[in-house]
Amino acid sequence: MRVVLPARIGPEELIESNIPLDDDGHQEWDPDKEYDQGERVVLTEEHDGRQPTQRIYRALTSNQGAFPAEHTIDEVGADEAKWQDLGGINRFRAFDEVVGSKSVSDASYDPELYNPEGQEALDQGVAFRFKPGVVTDSLTLLGLEASYLDVVVVNEDGVQYQKRHELQTTIPESDWHAYFFAEPERDQELVLTELPLVSEDMTIEDLPGTLEAEFRISAYNGGAPAKIGNILVGQSYRVGESGFGAEASIVDFSTKERDEFGHFRVRERAFANRAQVPVLIETARIQRVQRFLAQIRSRPAVYIASKELGPTVFGFYKRFRLLYQNAVLSECELTIEGLI
Template identity: 25%
Template sequence: MDFNIIAPMAITEAELLSSNIAEDDHPVWDAATSYDLGEMVISTTSHRIYESLVAGNAGADPTSDDGSRWLDLSATNRWRAFDQRRSNVARRADQITYSVVPGRDCDAIALFGLTAGSVRIEVWDGALRIYDETFVMVDTGHVVSAYTWFFGGIVYARQKVLNGFPGYIGHRIDITIDASGAVAEVGHIVMGRNHLLGRVLNLPSIQFVSHSRKGYDEYGNELLVRRGSTRKVDLSLVVPTYQAQRTMDIVAEIDGLATAFYVTGDAPAFGLEGLGFVDDHSQPIDVAGESVFPLTLKTLK
C-alpha cells in the first residue's frame, strides 16, 4: 500500500467564498462599548472569540491585546473547520456548507470529526459543474457477524478523504455536510495537493496515547479526568533514491501544519490515516536504488 499526505493550503477570507454558518457567536467587539468581566465578543477580522478578563473593559482591541484584558478562547463557529484543531468542531443544525475558491491547485480534501449522514463535493468551473460526488458516511467496518448486521446499530464514519478531483486555481469547491434531522459537525477540513510519498514497509506501528489524568479530591478519592487521546504512527517508506530530495522537500513544506495522511491500495488502511503532523523524519540513503525512510507522525486530538 502507498502512503499519501495532503499538503494543506491556508483557508483565509480570500479563499472562503461563503458558508451557511453565520458568524454571530457573540456580539462583534465595539471600541465604544464597555465590557464587564466574563463578557464575550467576536472579531470578524481575526474570526476568533474573546472573553473579557476585567470589568470596565473599553477601547482595548482584543486582536492586539497582550492577554491582560482579553482571553482568546477559540475560532468562531464558522471558522473552526480551518483552525488546525480537530476537537474544536463547527456545528449547525441539519447541514453545513462551505464554498471555497482555492488560490493554488487543490486535488484532495480530507474532513475530520464529522457528524454526518453524507458528504457532497462539487467543483464548478464558472457556471459549469465539472465534478459532483456524494459519499454516504455509513461505516460497515463494524459489521463482523450476522448479529451485528441486524442488531449492531448504524455507525457513521468520522472522517472522509478523497483525491483526484479537478480543483484548479479559480475553480469553486462546494462542500455539503448533511445530517438532516440532527446537528451536522466537522472538526477540521484539509484542502490541498495530494502527494504520494512512498510504499509502506511491513510492520508499521500505531500507538494509542491517552491524555487523561488521575487526580484526587479533598478526601483523597481518585478522580479520573478524561482528556481524550491521540495516536503516534511509526512507519517506514520505501522510496526510489532519486526521489529522496522530493520527499524531504514535501516533509519540510508541511512542517508545523495540520496535515491529512492516509494509505491507498488494495490492503485495508489498518488505522494508518488521520489528521496530524510529522514529528520526525530521517533519510538513510541507499545509492543503489531504493531507500527506506523512517517516518513518525502524531495525530491531533
C-alpha cells in the same frame, strides 16, 4: 504516502455558508464599551484596519478599548492579557487547525447548488462554498458526523467533479444480537486525491490538480445537526509508497490521579492521534524527500497513508529517519503527531 499542505480558507476565500456569522450568539467587540470579566465577544468585522479573526474571546479582566486579538496570553503574556481566545466561531471552525472543534448546523441549504446531479435532494445540515485560489488536487475532511457528504467542484466551464459519499455504517460484530442492538459506526473522515485539473479557462484531464476551482461541500445527517471538524484542501506531495508495519496510537491528555484512599479521580480531556509509518522511497529521490520534509517541519499537514496500510493524520511529523537500503529503493520512517 502523500503529504498535503492545506490552503488557508478565510473570509476572502469563503463564498457562502448556511451558518450565519452571528450563529454563536455573541456581540461584535465594541471599542467604546467597558467589558466585565467573563463577557464574550467575536471579531467578525474590520476595526481601524485590523482584520477580523472570526474567533470568540472572553474577557479575563474588566477592560475598555483593548483589541481582543492583540491582548491574549499568546500576544502579551499571562500577566498583561485581557482576553482569552476561545477558538473560532461556528462558521469557521471547519477551517481552523483544531480537529476537535466542529462546525455544526441543521439549517437548510440550496440542494440545486450543493447536491450532485441525479441524486436525491438533501437540503439540511452544514454547507460551504469556497474558492481556495491555489492549485489543489486533494480534499480531506475530518471529524465528520453525517450520513452523506456531497462534494461538487465547478469552474466557468461547469462541473468538474461531483459525487455523493455515503459515510459507511458498519456494525462492530456480525451476529444477530449486534444487528439489533449494537450501535452502528460511521466513517469520520473522507480523503479524495487526484481531483481533475480545473482552471478558469481550461480542463486538462491527464494531470492531477484543481486550480481556481470552487468547492461546494455539504453534509447531511438525516435531519439531525451535521458536523464537520476540518476541511483541508491543497496540493499533495508524494513521499513514497506506504509499507506494512504502520503503528497507530493516541496521546491522551486526560489526567488520572489516585487519592490517599486509593480512589481515582479522572478528568477526561482531549487526545491527539499518533502514527508511525514506514515508507518506501526510490533512492534517487531520497534527497528531494529530505528537503521537502525539512521545509514543512513547522507547518501542519495532512499525512495520508492508506486505509489498508495506515491512518490519515493532520498534524506535524515529530521525527523522520531516512534509511539507504540499496541503489533502487530506500526507506523512510515517519513519526507523526496529530493536532487536537
